[in-house]
Amino acid sequence: MEDSEATTRDRVRELIIEFGPITAADMADRLDLTSAAVRRHLAGLERAGQITVREDTTSTPRGRGRPAKRYIATPAAHPPAGEAYARLAVLALTQLGAEVGPEAIEEFARMRSDELAARYRAVVEAAGDDVHARAEALATALSQDGYAATSRPIGVTDTIAVQLCQGHCPVQQIAAQFPQLCEAETQAFSDLLGVHVQRLATLAGGEHVCTTHIPVTIPTRAEGMRVRP
Structure with a gap:
């Protein structure tokens, strides 16, 4: 019992x-x-x-x-991410920044985000051109890697945007000291989904969830509201 x-x-x-x-x-x-x-x-x-x-x-x-x-x-x-691993990673990145400069940390973050994008690209592209469907596919793939991700539509009658929410982050302790990781991850999501996305909140920043705003429709002067291709 x-x-x-x-x-x-x-x-x-x-x-x-x-x-x-x-x-x-x-x-x-x-x-x-x-x-x-x-x-x-x-x-x-x-x-x-x-x-x-x-x-x-x-x-x-x-x-x-x-x-x-x-x-x-x-x-x-949240499940323990490995205190010893996190401390070692923070120490290594701190030393990298001191020895080479902050641009080295940014390059490391880009390399990590490129690897993430490469891992998820086939799954996202298989969802087709619809941004909402691609966001759902990305959320599913992230969840399989331990991010506890969901795709939540926003709108009263029509979905005008989607929020990609990540309830867990395996590198949260490291990203808290090196926000370049979050910034590069956001850019990877934008590249995968084919639209400009905006990170609204992060676990590393003290929020209860990482939230990324993904536009599904965009206004046009002539048409009022148009679905993104």
């Missing part, structure tokens, strides 16, 4: 990492659990400092009562 409880709590934690901010009701639906069971695990994760609450500030009318609680993961929720 204890093993089963721990496994379920891990599933709740992983769901929050991937889809947060997320409500207890959404988690119950996705995991096929009762609301009471989900709240029990949420309480345990809160006590462990692995999740925190973000109040729902959406303008959608909810009737009487308090807004639904939405849960996000804290840094303590």
Whole structure:
């Protein structure tokens, strides 16, 4: 029974990492659990400092009562990335910058992003020309590599943009000191998707998720709104 409880709590934690901010009701639906069971695990994760609450500030009318609680993961929720490895990588990059200059770190970041783009290019291109489909393919590929990524459409009636969210980053501790890694990764996403993307938030910068804004439609003076090719 204890093993089963721990496994379920891990599933709740992983769901929050991937889809947060997320409500207890959404988690119950996705995991096929009762609301009471989900709240029990949420309480345990809160006590462990692995999740925190973000109040729902959406303008959608909810009737009487308090807004639904939405849960996000804290840094303590993420699997250890290897403290010794992270320290060694930071030391090596620090020395590289001191010996050669900051341009060497930028070149290293570009090399890493080029490798990332090469690894995902076939999967993304197989999705066709639709930007939304390409973003979904990229999110799936990133998740398979441990980034807990999702593609979330934005828009009321028509999808006008997509947010690529990464709930986990294997190099978060290193990127916190060398943001060039995040900048180069953003450029790789832009190259893969064929549109200019914008990084809105990063785990390395202290947010609960890395968020990349991807335009799906663009305004034109003559046509009003046009889908990107």
